[in-house]
Amino acid sequence: MAPVIAHVIAASRPGGPGVLHRIDVDLPAPGPGEVLVRHTAIGVNFIDTYFRTGLYDWPVERDLVLGAEAAGVVEATGSGVEGFSPGQRVAYTLPHGAYASHRLVPAAALVALPDTVSDEVAAASMLKGLTAYYLLHHSCRVQAGDQVLFHAGAGGVGLIAGQWLAHKGVTAWATAGGPEKCALARAHGYGEAIDYRTEDFVA
Ligand SMILES: NC(=O)c1ccc[n+]([C@@H]2O[C@H](COP(=O)([O-])OP(=O)(O)OC[C@H]3O[C@@H](n4cnc5c(N)ncnc54)[C@H](OP(=O)(O)O)[C@@H]3O)[C@@H](O)[C@H]2O)c1
Secondary structure: OOOEEEEEEEEOOOOOHHHEEEEEEEEOOOOOOEEEEEEEEEOOOHHHHHHHHOOOOOOOOOOEEOOOEEEEEEEEEOOOOOOOOOOOEEEEEOOOOOOEOEEEEEHHHOEEOOOOOOHHHHHHHHHHHHHHHHHHHHHOOOOOOOEEEEOOOOOHHHHHHHHHHHHHOOEEEEEEOOHHHHHHHHOOOOOEEEEOOOOOOOO
């Protein structure tokens, strides 16, 4: 396999957007259980800014490559990898490292993308979608007929959760800040949205 140089966007220290800079990194061939993925879309998640600004502890010793979700195409696989082959479309979420042109990803972290899901949608929704998934299936196993109040219903997680709740037949209320966000929440599955700035959602 020809050497691959990954172009990554990293932050060398906590700070504003100005700390982001490009680095070129030589990638080795994929090791056992690894897959070389050429990214076609990456997610820009609000949590990236928490790390970039230093609100969350700096998780590495040096340059931090931000980004927790991405989609792309398999370029090569390491030994022991089954179920993925070059040319296949994939997506994943991992804590950091997605702001990159190419990346070595553990095969165990990858999902194959069906034709019905675009790279952009996959990259933008892996982390938010899995968050909505565990909230509705593990934190609280919602079922048809349940009644749910979901805070920040017009946020990234809330907009996915609202559609999922409606699909499950759950009666869901959202809280959101302002009439436009309330309308957005209603358009994404919530039966009612409460503007917590003007209404007391507890009452
Ligand atoms: N995004 C993910 O993948 C992910 C993963 C795991 C956990 N989470 C957590 O899930 C929650 C929602 O995430 P999200 O991605 O949906 O966020 P988001 O799209 O940024 O939406 C968050 C919403 O929270 C509301 N909010 C209320 N008080 C706020 C405050 N003091 N500062 C900022 N926002 C405030 C705002 O809506 P209003 O204006 O309507 O109040 C805002 O739009 C967050 O606590 C996040 O840490 C997110």
